Amino acid sequence: MSHPHRFYAPFAPGESGAIRLPSEEAHHALRVARLRQGDPVSVINGQGDEIRGLLSVSGKQNVYVEVREQAACPPPPVALTLALGGLHQEKALQEVIRRAVETGFSRICFWQAEHSQKPVAVHDKCFKTALETCKQCGRLYVPVIDTAPSLEQFLTDFDGPGIIGVTEMEGKVPEPAVIETRLAIVVGPEGDFSVREREVVEAFGLTPVSLGKYIYRSETAAAMLMTLAASIVGELGPPLPISCFPSADPSS
Amino acid sequence: MSHPHRFYAPFAPGESGAIRLPSEEAHHALRVARLRQGDPVSVINGQGDEIRGLLSVSGKQNVYVEVREQAACPPPPVALTLALGGLHQEKALQEVIRRAVETGFSRICFWQAEHSQKPVAVHDKCFKTALETCKQCGRLYVPVIDTAPSLEQFLTDFDGPGIIGVTEMEGKVPEPAVIETRLAIVVGPEGDFSVREREVVEAFGLTPVSLGKYIYRSETAAAMLMTLAASIVGELGPPLPISCFPSADPSS
Numbered sequence: 001m002s003h004p005h006r007f008y009a010p011f012a013p014g015e016s017g018a019i020r021l022p023s024e025e026a027h028h029a030l031r032v033a034r035l036r037q038g039d040p041v042s043v044i045n046g047q048g049d050e051i052r053g054l055l056s057v058s059g060k061q062n063v064y065v066e067v068r069e070q071a072a073c074p075p076p077p078v079a080l081t082l083a084l085g086g087l088h089q090e091k092a093l094q095e096v097i098r099r100a101v102e103t104g105f106s107r108i109c110f111w112q113a114e115h116s117q118k119p120v121a122v123h124d125k126c127f128k129t130a131l132e133t134c135k136q137c138g139r140l141y142v143p144v145i146d147t148a149p150s151l152e153q154f155l156t157d158f159d160g161p162g163i164i165g166v167t168e169m170e171g172k173v174p175e176p177a178v179i180e181t182r183l184a185i186v187v188g189p190e191g192d193f194s195v196r197e198r199e200v201v202e203a204f205g206l207t208p209v210s211l212g213k214y215i216y217r218s219e220t221a222a223a224m225l226m227t228l229a230a231s232i233v234g235e236l237g238p239p240l241p242i243s244c245f246p247s248a249d250p251s252s
Numbered sequence: 253m254s255h256p257h258r259f260y261a262p263f264a265p266g267e268s269g270a271i272r273l274p275s276e277e278a279h280h281a282l283r284v285a286r287l288r289q290g291d292p293v294s295v296i297n298g299q300g301d302e303i304r305g306l307l308s309v310s311g312k313q314n315v316y317v318e319v320r321e322q323a324a325c326p327p328p329p330v331a332l333t334l335a336l337g338g339l340h341q342e343k344a345l346q347e348v349i350r351r352a353v354e355t356g357f358s359r360i361c362f363w364q365a366e367h368s369q370k371p372v373a374v375h376d377k378c379f380k381t382a383l384e385t386c387k388q389c390g391r392l393y394v395p396v397i398d399t400a401p402s403l404e405q406f407l408t409d410f411d412g413p414g415i416i417g418v419t420e421m422e423g424k425v426p427e428p429a430v431i432e433t434r435l436a437i438v439v440g441p442e443g444d445f446s447v448r449e450r451e452v453v454e455a456f457g458l459t460p461v462s463l464g465k466y467i468y469r470s471e472t473a474a475a476m477l478m479t480l481a482a483s484i485v486g487e488l489g490p491p492l493p494i495s496c497f498p499s500a501d502p503s504s
Contacts, residue, residue: 003467078496102472137466163494180497212489214389215255220354227479228492237464240480242415244330245432 004040004052005033006135007065013049013072018056018064026063029055041065046131046142048073073140078233079106079182083154083162084222085113085189086120086147092219094129099223100143101133103230106182109158111148113189114197120147151186151197155204158184163229164206165221167192177207185229187222256292256304257285258387259317265301265324270308270316278315281307293317298383298394300325325392330485331358331434335406335414336474337365337441338372338399344471346381351475352395353385355482358434361410363400365441366449372399403438403449407456410436415481416458417473429459437481439474 007025021029021043029035035055043051043065052069082100087093087110100108110120122145130142148154155162161177162184177183186206193201201208211224230236259277273281273295281287287307295303295317304321334352339345339362352360362372374397382394400406407414413429414436429435438458445453453460463476482488 099472102466102468102476137468137472139466163492169489174493176493176495178495178497183494207493209492210489212487214354214391216354216389220351220389223475224354224479224488225492227476228483228488229494231480232492232494233496235464236476236480237421237462240415240461240477240484241426241428241459242435242481242484243428243430244485245430 004042005035006042006044008131009043011045016067018066019043019051021063026061029063044134044140046134048075048140050140075141076104076235078179080229081107081109081184082222082226083109083111083184083186086110086116086118087218088118088190096219096222097126097129098133099226101130101139102137103226104139104235105143105226107144109146109148109154111151111154114194115191116189122147152200160184162186162206163209164201165225166208166210169208169210174207185225187218190218256294257287258294258296260383261295263297268319270318271295271303273315278313281315296386296392298386300327300392302392327393328356328487330431332481333359333361333436334474334478335361335363335436335438338362338368338370339470340370340442348471348474349378349381350385351478353382353391354389355478356391356487357395357478359396361398361400361406363403363406366446367443368441374399404452412436414438414458415461416453417477418460418462421460421462426459437477439470442470
């Protein structure tokens, strides 16, 4: 049942022979996981490929994996994108990235919100967090993590169906978002959408969705919506086998 | 649209006149939120009651809320319980408590897992985290947070329908859990269930549920299952208005 230790190396699909681990990964293999010559390991490239092989140590720092088996995992049938108004707190940012990987998202785009003072930025640690989460949960794709200068620019470039988290539905019954190959989930920034951003949402025909009458932080709303959307497109196993007795059925 | 600052006080429903804020809350009102005599505030008791009123300051430390309006919110129609094998990390514990409040759970029970070295314990900070989350998101019920000496003891006492997160479904198509007024969601500990615990799960007829082929930490599996179950029973607004085009439909 237990999976061999997973490491990362930026190898190309079809690579044979031996894969050299980057120095940080090599350090982890020898000093943290305390693996030795000949131990079975797995190497992922974050692009859907996984190699199973045996560790080979040469000198103090050169660690290779001798390829025994290769597997490629196709990308998810529906590419999910989280488009989140830039977050102020590093902790919240990392939490969102972890959950995005865990729910099989293909892209995380932080867009510059009008109500946000801090410029959106993506740094090395974002990629590292995504990679560590892949290694931990076994997903093989590291999502693209990028930024957009505004919500409008994100939506113009994305050009596909999307849902947007809102606090008030104002009695509207939204048209469902029909997804075929991709879906964007737009979550507002701390400080909420600006008037201009609301107009943009309207113009692009996003489907409003509500998590009910409570107020959630951006990262919480994002985590909940990612979980619900991933479940709908089949990224989190079969639907939960729960049936509500009539008196408990929320739709009755 | 903005909600007045929320505070906590252990008042009884129907209280009129003035409610005295506990010293920590009084400190927060005056020193952190920097409120003054006459400012509108809200006070919750964590049991479904909310009071709107005006701040009244007497001396340096005595802060009262003069009751203007009272509202009582009925408990959720389905009482959801999270039963989680004790967590080792404080951070994970607090994360689970926050998400349980945010998804409207009524009870969190940490059960002593056979594979867990650390004795399960609930301390003051758990209640504080739950309370802070209530204040932040606007839910009016602080869940009961308790412990059970074993999974078997939890299930014996609970005596109702439950689902249990498993990694392998082994081709089983589970009988749905039928819920009327309550549901338990059982999540395994770090280190997984013991053989004995698996037998207990079988004997109690819990419905196995899977989040797919990936491996999630206990707190992540708990957060995902709480979100999905809360959505099914209507605690997170209407179902997401997403329809999958045939090619994207995971059930086809």
